Amino acid sequence: MAYILHLESSTSVCSVALALNGELVDLMESNEGQNHAKLLSVFAADLLSRNNLRPEQLEAVAVSEGPGSYTGLRIGVSLAKGLCYANQIPLIAVSPLQSMCEQVISQHKQLGVDELTDCLLVPMIDARRMEVYTATYALPNHLIKAVSSEIINEQSFLDELSSKKILFFGNGAEKCKTHLTHPNATIIPGIETSAQFMCQLAWNAFQNKQFADLAYFEPFYLKDFIAGTPKKNILTGQ
Structure with missing residues (x-):
């Protein structure tokens, strides 16, 4: 049996799914906006806990590779890499x-x-x-x-x-x-990104050993990040 955790954070939807052999077991997600920093790791921990699993029992972690939100992708990939490094399991990138x-x-x-x-x-x-x-x-x-x-x-x-x-x-x-x-x-209408639809794609990649390089993998941003210009000078308050 192969449990895979799936992280989707490329858009405003924050979504985490757990699958067994490519079949969805459980899902947690929020479409209330850019709450990935607050919710993504919590969703991952809660999914594992309520399914009586420990991180080391996972066979892989799948993550949305982009394109999409620069910040959301960074958060998702950072969490995925941390889980993979800590538990010595492969990383799977899904579009x-x-x-x-x-x-x-x-x-x-x-x-x-x-x-x-x-x-x-x-x-x-x-x-x-x-x-x-x-x-x-x-x-x-x-x-x-x-x-x-x-x-x-x-x-x-x-x-x-x-x-x-x-x-x-x-x-x-x-x-x-x-x-x-x-x-x-x-x-x-009504189609949003969701980790539940990563499950079969990630399972196919897992079976074919199509893993991302854990050391060098970066999100596919497509475009360079452009920081906005602050409305106020943070030093002068003007």
Whole structure:
């Protein structure tokens, strides 16, 4: 039996899942905003405790690799690395974009999509203004267009939409719906990042021994972190 702990902190959703052999056992998450520093380690400890597990009984820790929130990713990867170092277990990196695809694939009928055959899947994570982090996937959840940062307008994805139906989802797609109006474009509302949809992807990686280098792994930020300019001079108060 292989227990894997999954940490998702790439967006405003703070989510931790426990899985056994790729099947979800337990889940704790909050979508109340950027509370990762306060909640992520607490969720991890509580999940293990209420399932009568100790950290050393884990076979691996899976973490959302990004792209997404700079601070959230740092917190998730720091916790994952700490657990892996302390317990001498491997680290598994999972794309939050691909895990959102996993949700759509597994729940498409409940989401109002009768058929996925020949559809492309385009998850989107909100960046800023009309910019999103995105990638393109095809069944059965294979990456066919690399992760990128895109500014969405009326011309976006027109080449692909001319010949394929495309499902757009994620918090980035919600803000782009006024621009993605082609008849072949469908926006699926309500899809958020969640650790529960990392489970099967992490299990596949575990079985294939696709582990991240614990010493050198860093989150996939996609863009450099840009610090905001303080409104007040902290030395003068002006």
